[in-house]
Amino acid sequence: MPIKKEIVIIGLFLITILSACTNTEPAEKSSNDNNEKEPALKNNIELSVKEAAINEEVHFTIDDLDANTDVQLEWTEVEGTYKIENLYEFIGTKYSSKDVPLVTGTSDENGKWEGTFKVPQGFGGNHTLYITSDNKKIGQKGFFVRPKFSITPESGPVGTEVALEAEGLDWKTYKSMWNLTYDNKYTGMVSGVSTQGKTKAIFRASGSVGKHFLSLRSGYLGSPYINHESSPHTGWPAPDFVFEITDEDPIAAQYVEKTPKAASGGVEMPKLKNKKNVEVSMDKEEGIVGEKVALKASNLPKNKEVELVWNTMKGSRVTDSGFDEESAVLDTIKTDAEGNAEYKFEIPDDLGGLPHRIDLQIGDEIYGQTYLRITPSIVEITPSSGPQGTEISVTIKGGGWTEYDNAYYLTYDNAYSGYMCAFNSQGTLEYKIIATGELGYHVIDMYPGIYQQQEIETDMTLIPQLTYREDHPGSAMPAIRYGFEITEK
Incomplete structure (x- = not known):
């Protein structure tokens, strides 16, 4: 049995390699649904x-x-x-x-x-x-x-935010997905699926003072296709750019970007079920772990105790135990003589990504519901400077759990280093990296991406999605930015 399994794996590997160099795009469907012959x-x-x-x-x-x-x-x-x-x-x-x-x-x-x-x-x-x-x-x-590509700005100090803009990307397999390299190091994916071929990739400038060389190449398997000149698609451009690092102080900062737009408006959450005339609202639709928020409800039964039930997901998609929805009582409050209630609380230490549903329950009945979303936040990044080989400890809260928001993808000086998952740790991302490189400031970035997908016509998984601000599916996940100053001692 183990031998058969190895044969299957080798066969699938060969099929994947061969398909990379052949045209397997699906044929266009005919608009003629009957057997009549058109002129x-x-x-x-x-x-x-x-x-x-x-x-x-x-x-x-x-x-x-x-x-x-x-x-x-x-x-x-x-x-x-x-x-x-x-x-x-x-x-x-x-x-x-x-x-x-x-x-x-x-x-x-x-x-x-x-x-x-x-x-x-x-x-x-x-x-x-x-x-x-x-x-x-x-x-x-x-x-x-013909597609068009540009970058702005073309120069600036380390840490400068650079936008690579494209329009006219294809929707077909081989030219729908593009990949950026920075000084021959893989940085991330550029996509324009939900933005209809027009897109903007965001990254930060890194490296020593002088010119740095960027290349954008198509590649539907999650990496750049290098020998463009001998491919079947030589009519397509293979753009290169130059960014010049200037001799100025680096733009050194650590922050979580503001919540971006989710592709096509994001995933549609189930409609909330409130009993007649019951209204429930939050003073904020989203916030970070520990942030104070307030809930208000009206037209509930008068002078009744109400349980505030927090709903979440727990488990793991990589173990036999799996995952499921779990509920816990945040607190019990009491309505006033008019059926109104208010409750102030700190956002629980829990999963980010999709919003959490809060149920207002009296006895065995749910009278009202509302949503509250947890967004990522930086808890710790230490130290911020030191010699080569320094161990950097990072803690982030608010990571997600779905197949499109449970992981972040790390780049160090625009070189993709690996990914991390937040589901098993209930939204907390803790990791360590080793500081490397020349003396000076080094940019470190965490990008959203896609953990897994079921239809792999274009493989978008396990790589940074640089077009996260407009074209990331499901929930709107921000990039996380920080850096490290390498010193002599």
Whole structure:
């Protein structure tokens, strides 16, 4: 039996390696759901250019049309999102499409139509233009939407926040996921799934004074594809950038960034169930462990004791015991003669990520509910300076538990070092790292990412997601920033 298991593993490994160098993109689905044969589309569209970037204008000439007929030029628009099930399971990416008009007009007496269209915002890559009339496709033409990339700023001291912006990323497998290296060290993933190919990756400048070299390469297996020149996709760019570290004091700070946007608005939590006219609210929707918050409730039964029940998850997804929801009574309060109640408390030391539900229970009945979310916070990062080899101790509270927020991914001077999980420790991340490098300040960053996914068409797991501010699925998890000053003694 062990031998068979090894054979299966080797076979899967070989399949993975072979698929990295072959085109296995899924075929486009036909819009014709019946067996009727559609007439062949004409090759009657001429374009001024074969490719263009978003917002650039393209001139077209179309002939062989019916005279004096209303026509339109259209293409297929794709919308991307992430698939999440049961609140915590990350399935993968999901794309839907629809035909949209680019420009409308009328053919002349000779069956000819000329005009221009502006390349609309959206996913880049290969597109098919269609000329249609009366909801029927007449002709077609291939067109390539060229992506654009830039970084800002291009210079600054160590710790400068740098934004790498891209638009026109593809939605198809090989060009939907990109990977950044900084001085030939892997930094993280760049994605634009829910932002429809337009995205912004954030990182901090690191290294000695002088020029530093950045490369952005596509790679759907979670790493850069290096021999771009000999791939089947040589029409795509492989951008390189230079960032110059200036001789100024480093931007030295330790902080948790503000809560970003979750992709597509984030996961939708179950609707709260309150009895008729009962209202429950928090003065804050989220906060860090130990932060003071206040709960208010109205229209409850008068002069009754109410248990405040805190709901959470406990367990582990990597042991046989698994995990499940658990509840505990925060406190018992009493309503006044009008059925109102207030309660001030410190946010419990518990899991971050998805919000916790608080139930207001009288006897065996739940009368009202509300949500409260725990966000990450820095408890300890010590010491902040010392010689090479110094051990740095870090404690963070508010880590999550789902497949998309239970882990953080560490970079040291923009080199990915590894990941850490918060579920088994109920939201607490404790770890140690060794200070290395030249004299001076070194940036250390913790990024959100995806722990595991079920559909691995593009493998986004176990790497930093640099586009976390707009395109991280599920719950909005911030980056955590700190650093270390290496001294002679």
